[in-house]
Amino acid sequence: MARSIWKGSISFGLVNVPVALFSGVKDTDVHFHQLHAKDHVPIETRRVCVDEDEEVPYEEIGHGYETDDDELIVLTDAELATAAPRKTRTIEIEAFVDLEDVDPIYFDHPYVLLPDGESEGTQRAYRLLVEVMERSERAALGRFVLRTKEYLTIVRARRERLTLTTMRFHDEVREPPKSPGKRPAKKQLDTTVKLIKAMSEPWDPANYRDEYEKRLKKIIRDKQKGKTVKEPERPEQPSAIEDLMAALERSLEEVKA
Amino acid sequence: MAPRSIWNGAIAFGLVQVPVKVYSATESKTVHFREVHLKDESRIEHRRVCPREDKEVPYDDIVKGFEVKQGEWVELTDDEIAAAAGPRNKLIDVEHFVPAEDVDPDFFERTYFLGAADKGDEAYAVLRAALEKTNRAAIGRWVFHDRERTVAIRVYGKGLALYTLRFADDLVDPADFDLARVSKKPSAREIEMASKLVEGLHVKFKPSEYEDSYRDAVLDVVKAKAEGRNIAPPEPEETDGDDSDLLATLEASLG
Numbered sequence: 001m002a003r004s005i006w007k008g009s010i011s012f013g014l015v016n017v018p019v020a021l022f023s024g025v026k027d028t029d030v031h032f033h034q035l036h037a038k039d040h041v042p043i044e045t046r047r048v049c050v051d052e053d054e055e056v057p058y059e060e061i062g063h064g065y066e067t068d069d070d071e072l073i074v075l076t077d078a079e080l081a082t083a084a085p086r087k088t089r090t091i092e093i094e095a096f097v098d099l100e101d102v103d104p105i106y107f108d109h110p111y112v113l114l115p116d117g118e119s120e121g122t123q124r125a126y127r128l129l130v131e132v133m134e135r136s137e138r139a140a141l142g143r144f145v146l147r148t149k150e151y152l153t154i155v156r157a158r159r160e161r162l163t164l165t166t167m168r169f170h171d172e173v174r175e176p177p178k179s180p181g182k183r184p185a186k187k188q189l190d191t192t193v194k195l196i197k198a199m200s201e202p203w204d205p206a207n208y209r210d211e212y213e214k215r216l217k218k219i220i221r222d223k224q225k226g227k228t229v230k231e232p233e234r235p236e237q238p239s240a241i242e243d244l245m246a247a248l249e250r251s252l253e254e255v256k257a
Numbered sequence: 258m259a260p261r262s263i264w265n266g267a268i269a270f271g272l273v274q275v276p277v278k279v280y281s282a283t284e285s286k287t288v289h290f291r292e293v294h295l296k297d298e299s300r301i302e303h304r305r306v307c308p309r310e311d312k313e314v315p316y317d318d319i320v321k322g323f324e325v326k327q328g329e330w331v332e333l334t335d336d337e338i339a340a341a342a343g344p345r346n347k348l349i350d351v352e353h354f355v356p357a358e359d360v361d362p363d364f365f366e367r368t369y370f371l372g373a374a375d376k377g378d379e380a381y382a383v384l385r386a387a388l389e390k391t392n393r394a395a396i397g398r399w400v401f402h403d404r405e406r407t408v409a410i411r412v413y414g415k416g417l418a419l420y421t422l423r424f425a426d427d428l429v430d431p432a433d434f435d436l437a438r439v440s441k442k443p444s445a446r447e448i449e450m451a452s453k454l455v456e457g458l459h460v461k462f463k464p465s466e467y468e469d470s471y472r473d474a475v476l477d478v479v480k481a482k483a484e485g486r487n488i489a490p491p492e493p494e495e496t497d498g499d500d501s502d503l504l505a506t507l508e509a510s511l512g
Contacts, residue, residue: 002429012451012454012510013454013506013507013509013510013511014506014507014509014510015451015503015506015507015510016506022429022434023429024363024428024429024431025423025427025428025429026426026427026428026429027427028424028426028427030323031323032321032322032323032333032338033321033322033323033324033330034305034319034320034321034322035319035320035321035322035330035332036307036309036310036314036318036319037318037319037320038318039307039309040322040330040332041307041308041309042308042322043305043306043307043314043319044305044306044307044308045303045304045305045306046303046304046306047292047301047302047303048301048302048303048304049294049297049299049300049301050299050300050301050302051294051297051299051300052294052297052299056294056301060294060295060296061292061293061294061295061301062292062293062294062295062298063290063291063292063293064290064291064292064293064298065288065289065290065479066291067483071483072293072298073479073482073483074293074295074298074482075290075478075479075482076295078490079478079482079488080290080475080478081490082478082488082489082490083471083474083475083477083478084471084474085470085471085474093458094458095458095459095460096455096456096458096459096460097459097460097461097462098461098462099362100358101461101462102362102462103413103418104360104362104365104368104411104420105282105283105368105413105418105420106464107362107363107365110362110363110428112429112431112434114434114436115436115437118437120439120440120441121503123436123437123438123439124439124441124442124443124503125503126436127436127439127442127443128443128447128448128451128503129451131443131448131451132448132451132452132454132455133455135448135452136452136455136456136459138455138459141462141467145471149287149471150469150470150471152467152469154362158361158431159430159431159432160431160432160436161431161432161434161436162431163363163431165362165363168283169286169464169467169468169469170464170465170467171286171469172283172284172285172286173282173283173464174260174280174281174282174283174284174370176280176282176370176372176413176414176415176416176418177260177278177280177370177372177416178372179372179373179381179382179385179414179415179416179417180373180377180378180379180381180382182378182379182381182382183382184379184382184383184386184387185383188379188383189383189386189387189390192383192384192386192387193387193390193391195270195271195273195387196354196387196388196391196393197354197391199270199271199351199353199354200353200354200355200356200391200393201353201354201355202355202356202359203355203356203359203360203396205361205364205424205425206425208396208407208422208424208425209424209426210424210426210427211343211398211405212341212342212343212404212405212406215340215341215343216338216341219333219337219338219340219341220323220325220331220333223331223332223333223337224325224331229333229337229340230340231340240267240269240272240273240274241272241273244273244379244380244383247271247272247273247274248271248273250271250272251270251271251272251273252271254271254272255271
């Protein structure tokens with residue numbers, strides 16, 4: 001079983017549920033390592049003090065903040081830790097919101113939140129929270145501290161468990177570019193709606209596979225066998241039709257055929 | 258200053274192409290520190306070292322390798338890795354459309370904004386209006402930075418946003434975690450009271466109401482240090498035990 005990354009509790013009114021946090025993603029990517037070209041010895045990265053030209057152990061490293069007038073202010077781990085809020089072990093639910101009001105632009109990293117401990121009290125309080133969130137279809141907003149940084153998070157019920165997603169703050173989302181003020185012509189809009197409907201399917205995540213990773217693994221196998229690596233052939237893309245209305249109508253005919 | 262686009266191409270669905278530009282949509286505002294040596298405040302450099310020779314290795318003498326077996330490496334050039342990228346046809350290739358609300362939030366990875374490119378205003382406006390009207394998201398593939406990704410295109414404000422999606426294989430299924438058995442499920446009374454608590458705390462989501470107070474707290478500590486003030490460690494946190502009498506706690510919460 002995976003190890004938890006964080007333990008604490010989630011509080012909701014005066015109800016307090018001990019929970020443990022687990023990552024919601026698995027890393028299935030192919031990772032490369034830097035090697036010394038001549039003998040394939042894996043390269044190590046070392047932290048070196050430029051003044052002394054010597055490696056520095058981790059405990060001797062501090063956090064340097066450069067002010068606007070180029071002054072360097074150095075904080076130790078202990079000093080930086082004082083910025084963390086007092087309640088570093090609690091996810092306090094501040095509000096409940098409707099999930100569809102939260103644009104996915106705010107979502108950062110998913111986690112799974114499980115009851116910590118076998119006690120009946122913990123298990124029942126956890127289930128109660130899952131149950132009411134499922135029924136109300138609401139998601140909870142709260143804050144919590146993970147490795148010194150405080151995050152805004154959204155907690156919701158999924159598959160009879162709670163999941164937690166860290167969020168971006170509003171000022172980390174930029175202004176979108178100016179969009180064309182054009183009003184679409186009715187006939188074009190109607191045909192596009194028809195085309196979208198004809199090309200619609202239920203969302204099924206199993207339909208999408210990581211083709212990039214698959215190709216990369218094949219390239220590694222080919223290279224291992226001493227074959228030359230070639231860029232795979234691609235099917236020809238049909239060329240686009242310049243006239244929008246004509247393109248829409250032809251596409252609709254082809255989708256329906 | 259107008260933002261600069263990071264990619265130019267077109268959204269393709271059927272035989273239709275919508276010329277678009279892609280822009281960054283998010284930026285981290287986390288306070289950044291650089292590593293320094295505590296005793297003399299000098300700069301720390303990350304150096305690439307060959308442990309066998311105990312010597313720094315120049316960048317030109319470094320290659321990329323994949324470990325196929327313990328200690329056995331397959332060396333790949335950047336071009337060979339880039340060959341896995343996928344079609345470089347400058348298209349966001351839409352495969353189909355799905356109900357926009359059905360894509361679970363866990364799939365969303367990074368967001369970009371889409372702007373209309375030259376001569377693309379008409380097609381952009383039509384696609385945006387049609388996605389809004391049908392409440393659909395376009396699902397397709399996009400090659401960016403030498404890597405093919407699955408993406409969703411959705412209505413965002415007055416325009417469109419492009420979201421890269423995680424793959425199902427990369428997500429943990431919460432149901433893979435077992436829950437301990439309970440002898441008594443939450444009672445109707447408990448559920449009713451907890452639901453009241455949820456409704457009492459229900460608000461419309463307004464992102465601007467949640468500020469990153471931690472960011473300010475970090476900058477306050479920096480300021481205190483710069484002014485030579487004493488930086489006090491936080492009070493130890495009290496931890497509450499779990500609730501043995503759930504119903505009584507719920508009642509107390511509702512006041």
